[in-house]
Amino acid sequence: MKSIEAKEFSFRYLHQSEEEKALSNLSFEVEEASVVGIIGRAGAGKSTLVKSLNGLVPKVDLGYQEGDMIVDGLNTRQYDVNQLARHVGIVLQNPEVQIFSLTVRDDVAFGPANLGLPREEIYQRVAEAISAAELEHLVDRNPNDISGGEQQCLAIAGILAMQPKIMAFDEPVSMLDPLGKQRVMNILKQVTRRSGTTSITTESGADIEAVAEVVDRIIAIDQGKLLIDGDPATVLQDDRIQQIGVGRPQVTELFLQLRKRGIEFERIPITLSDAEKLISNKLRQLGVKRLMRPPDFQLQKVNHFGPPIVEVENVHHFYNPQVHALKGVSFDIPEGQIVGIIGQNGSGKTTLARHLVGLLKPTNKDSVLKVKGIDIKKLRLDKIIRMINYVFQNPDDQLFAETIWDEIAFAPRMLDLPEEEVKRLTEEAMKVFDLEPYKGRYIFGLDEDLKTYLSISCILPLRPDVLLIDEPTTGLDEQGEVKMMQSLRNLRDQMGKTIVIITHNMKTVGNHCDRVLVMSKGNLILDGTPREVFANEEKLLEADILPPQITRLGQVLSKEFGCPKDILTIEEMVEVLDYSIKNSRNGA
Numbered sequence: 001m002k003s004i005e006a007k008e009f010s011f012r013y014l015h016q017s018e019e020e021k022a023l024s025n026l027s028f029e030v031e032e033a034s035v036v037g038i039i040g041r042a043g044a045g046k047s048t049l050v051k052s053l054n055g056l057v058p059k060v061d062l063g064y065q066e067g068d069m070i071v072d073g074l075n076t077r078q079y080d081v082n083q084l085a086r087h088v089g090i091v092l093q094n095p096e097v098q099i100f101s102l103t104v105r106d107d108v109a110f111g112p113a114n115l116g117l118p119r120e121e122i123y124q125r126v127a128e129a130i131s132a133a134e135l136e137h138l139v140d141r142n143p144n145d146i147s148g149g150e151q152q153c154l155a156i157a158g159i160l161a162m163q164p165k166i167m168a169f170d171e172p173v174s175m176l177d178p179l180g181k182q183r184v185m186n187i188l189k190q191v192t193r194r195s196g197t198t199s200i201t202t203e204s205g206a207d208i209e210a211v212a213e214v215v216d217r218i219i220a221i222d223q224g225k226l227l228i229d230g231d232p233a234t235v236l237q238d239d240r241i242q243q244i245g246v247g248r249p250q251v252t253e254l255f256l257q258l259r260k261r262g263i264e265f266e267r268i269p270i271t272l273s274d275a276e277k278l279i280s281n282k283l284r285q286l287g288v289k290r291l292m293r294p295p296d297f298q299l300q301k302v303n304h305f306g307p308p309i310v311e312v313e314n315v316h317h318f319y320n321p322q323v324h325a326l327k328g329v330s331f332d333i334p335e336g337q338i339v340g341i342i343g344q345n346g347s348g349k350t351t352l353a354r355h356l357v358g359l360l361k362p363t364n365k366d367s368v369l370k371v372k373g374i375d376i377k378k379l380r381l382d383k384i385i386r387m388i389n390y391v392f393q394n395p396d397d398q399l400f401a402e403t404i405w406d407e408i409a410f411a412p413r414m415l416d417l418p419e420e421e422v423k424r425l426t427e428e429a430m431k432v433f434d435l436e437p438y439k440g441r442y443i444f445g446l447d448e449d450l451k452t453y454l455s456i457s458c459i460l461p462l463r464p465d466v467l468l469i470d471e472p473t474t475g476l477d478e479q480g481e482v483k484m485m486q487s488l489r490n491l492r493d494q495m496g497k498t499i500v501i502i503t504h505n506m507k508t509v510g511n512h513c514d515r516v517l518v519m520s521k522g523n524l525i526l527d528g529t530p531r532e533v534f535a536n537e538e539k540l541l542e543a544d545i546l547p548p549q550i551t552r553l554g555q556v557l558s559k560e561f562g563c564p565k566d567i568l569t570i571e572e573m574v575e576v577l578d579y580s581i582k583n584s585r586n587g588a
Contacts, residue, residue, distance in 0.1 A: 003166055003198040004030040004053065008067035010224075011048060011057055015445055022048040024224040025067070030217075032165075033196040035188055037215040037232070039203050041245040041477040042449035045224040046202040047093060050168045053200070054088040055081045072165050086115065089159035093170040093448065093475060094394055095151040104146070104154055105130070105139040111162040125161040132187050133157035138346075145319065148393045148471070149175040149345030149504070156184060160191065167191070168200040173207050174474045175393070177344040177504050178546035181210040189214040205246040205478040206505050209549045212236060212249050212270040220246070236270050247478030250507070250550040250570055251275035257574045263581060272549055276556045279577070283561055286584050291563040294579040297572075299531075303514055306335030309466060309498050310356065310388070313368035317351055317360060325351040326362075327522040333466075336492055338499045340509040340530075343519030344544035349502045350393070352519065353468050356500075358384040372465065385459075388466035393474070393502075395448075395455035404430075404446075404454055405439040412461040425461035432487050433457055448475040452484070460491075466498045467491065473505050481505070485512040506548045510534065510568040518543050535566040 006028050012021040023045045030036055038046050051057040055076045058065045069076045072087040089111075092098060101107040108129050112122045130136055133153040138146055143154055152175045159167055167188070173181035188199040203211045211218075218235040220228040222244045228235050235241065236248050237256070248256075248270075255268045255275065265282060269275040283291075310333040317326040325348050333339055341349050354360040355369060358381050362369065369377050371387045392398050401407035408429050412422040430436050433453035446454070456469060472488070473481045485508060491497040503509060509516055509530055516533040518526035520543035526533050534540070534547035537555060546552060550573050557563035567573050 001032050002029050002070070003032045003034075003072065004028075004200075005070040006067070007070070009052065009069050010066040011052060011063055013061065013063040013445060015442065016063070021224050022063075023052070023221075026221070026224075026226055027067075028219060028226060028229060030198060030200070032198055033192055034216045035192050035199045035201070035214055037201055037203055037211045037218045038221065039205070039208070039211070039218055039235075039241075039246050040221040040227075042204050042475055042480050043447035044221050044244070046204070046221065047170050047448075048224075049221070050090060050170045050200065050202060051092075052076065053166065053168050054084040054090055055079065056090070085162070085164075087164055088166045088168060089162045089164035091152075091155045091159050091167075091169045091172055093174070094396060095148070095155035095175075096394065098155045098158065099143045099151060102142055103139065104135055104141055104143055107143050107154060108135075108157045108161050111158050115162070125163065129157040129161040132160055132191075134183065147346050147350055149177060149180060152176060153180070153184070153345070156187070160187070163195070164197070166198045166200070170202050171204065171207075171475060172201055173210055175345075175471065175504065177342075177347075177544045178506060179544040180345055181207055181504075182213070182546075185210050185214045203246075204475060204480075206473055206476065206481060206507070208236075208247055209249045209251075209272070212252075220244070233268065233270050237268050245477040245479035250548065251553060254550065254553075254570050254573055257570065258577060261574065261578050263578065272552060272556070275553055279553075279557060280560065283581075286581060288561065288580055288584045291557060291561045291576050291580045293564060293572075293576055297575055297579075303336075305337045305514075308332040309335045309372055310500075311368060311370040311373075312352075312356070314364065315352070315355060315362045315367045315369065316364040317348075317355065318363045325522055326355070329519075329522075329524050331517060331524060331527060333498060333500065335465075335498055336496065337514050338488065338492060338512060339501070339515045339517060340513035341500065341502045341517045341519065342504070342506070342509060342543070342545060347519040347543060348522045349519050350470060353390060353470060353500075353502055356466075356468055357381075357388055357390040359390070385464060386462055387464055388468060389459045389462060389464040391455050391459060391467070391469040391472070393470040395451035398455055398458070399443050399451060402442060403439070404435055404441050404443065404450075407443060407454060408435075408458045408461065411458065415462075422461075429457045429460040432460060432491065433483070449477075449480045452476060452480075453487075465496075466500065468500045468502075470502045471504070472501050473503065473508050481508060488512075506534075506546065506551075510548045510551065518545065520544075530568055531566040534568070537565070 006026045009026045011023045040046050052069050053071050100110050109126045112125045173184050191197050192199050218232050236252050252270050265278050313330045315326050315329045343349050376384050409422050409426045412425045472484050488499050516530050526539050534551050554563045554567040555565045558565050
């Protein structure tokens with residue numbers, strides 16, 4: 001039976017012209033009890049498609065609809081959102097907009113309670129959903145006091161408790177730690193198999209590996225139009241996936257590059273386990289005993305940085321007597337370094353960041369917090385943000401002006417600078433992320449990638465020496481991530497900025513960071529280069545961290561073939577395999 005039917009479905013928002021439709025003539029069907037991935041670059045129309053499944057588009061997000069969307073046998077034109085909510089559950093990209101209650105337990109219970117279910121059934125559903133999302137330790141916490149990733153798990157638990165026939169998730173794992181990503185995607189698969197639920201999940205590319213592991217089918221859309229529709233292996237090998245900027249799983253790209261080197265396999269894998277099996281079989285057939293880097297292979301050079309610009313020593317923080325969020329954290333950051341802070345959801349990353357910019361104060365008197373040698377514990381916030389400034393995880397938390405120009409110009413205007421100086425600083429900030437063509441765009445309804453670029457650009461006129469950015473690549477496609485990190489590198493190289501990012505994107509850390517700090521349960525447990533940190537498998541598991549997929553492939557292959565455990569990039573793995581296989585063929 002068909003669970004979802006899109007019939008020449010089109011939609012444009014009120015502010016869009018006929019040529020700018022968010023969705024254009026989409027026609028597809030989704031069978032019951034399947035897991036479908038909707039992939040596409042940021043702004044492709046994925047979120048609009050998800051919201052059309054329960055009538056949020058066009059009944060709440062107003063606009064013009066053509067064609068029909070049929071869900072669970074119901075035409076969304078003919079039913080209100082509250083009626084469709086019994087059939088379709090949606091988790092939006094920003095979990096904060098779905099949080100209502102004062103405790104995690106009550107928030108999960110909100111949905112089933114509004115269905116008018118018996119008390120005992122509500123209790124049972126809430127317990128099952130909280131267990132599935134692994135939120136037992138947070139049941140009595142205020143949802144507004146937990147991390148963004150934990151809020152994302154909470155939003156997912158709320159939908160699981162509703163037990164709708166169709167579940168739709170907009171970038172459901174973007175804020176989660178690597179093991180959390182696996183857990184959530186496995187929940188979707190298990191619920192689908194167990195209860196016949198249909199699951200839809202969107203993805204821009206950063207977590208394409210997690211999606212590839214569980215989906216039965218992938219629909220790729222670009223500029224609101226259906227581009228490719230088929231089984232995951234076929235779709236992810238299609239050259240158009242790269243062209244639209246989504247990217248492929250690292251193992252898929254690896255095998256495609258090996259093919260160009262003349263190393264053929266029976267198929268192109270999309271999962272880590274399949275890739276390991278294919279490579280191991282090939283190496284055994286060829287008699288390869290050991291995988292090693294070519295003698296002339298150049299590892300990344302070690303950069304030299306300036307004196308410490310951020311000093312942190314013995315910082316503790318209690319939210320209450322039961323929640324010890326930071327447990328004596330100490331480290332220095334030198335000028336000009338790009339640092340990634342990683343760790344499981346709730347590990348203390350955001351709490352630490354808020355201390356660095358003065359939003360929180362240590363709860364112990366013998367702590368040290370200095371920026372540029374100045375004790376920021378005694379400094380007013382308006383002074384701190386001139387030295388170190390913070391970009392929030394969710395851009396909507398800091399954007400409030402009418403247009404992009406107004407948002408960036410706000411800070412220098414508040415400093416009472418001359419209008420000519422305001423103009424110069426605003427134009428300079430817009431150039432960092434190529435925002436000039438959009439300067440007159442209204443912030444309401446802005447695509448997520450533009451919001452992310454804007455949230456960083458609007459603090460640049462303050463000229464802080466240190467930029468502290470929470471999840472800079474969330475919601476960005478592969479091309480957007482490259483643009484983001486290259487722009488941050490330019491800020492470092494051309495303007496002397498020190499960059500600190502908090503992220504769950506391990507590929508970003510491996511490809512772009514000079515150093516990694518690993519947090520776990522309020523402690524700093526690892527500190528080193530990406531190679532050093534990602535090679536420490538046991539310690540990383542303490543923090544629920546998995547290295548990038550290509551690094552994990554090397555670590556699996558190390559058990560039999562001695563592959564280096566610190567491989568960071570696809571290109572590096574290609575060189576290792578190509579050199580080792582060709583040496584074997586030459587009798588070396």
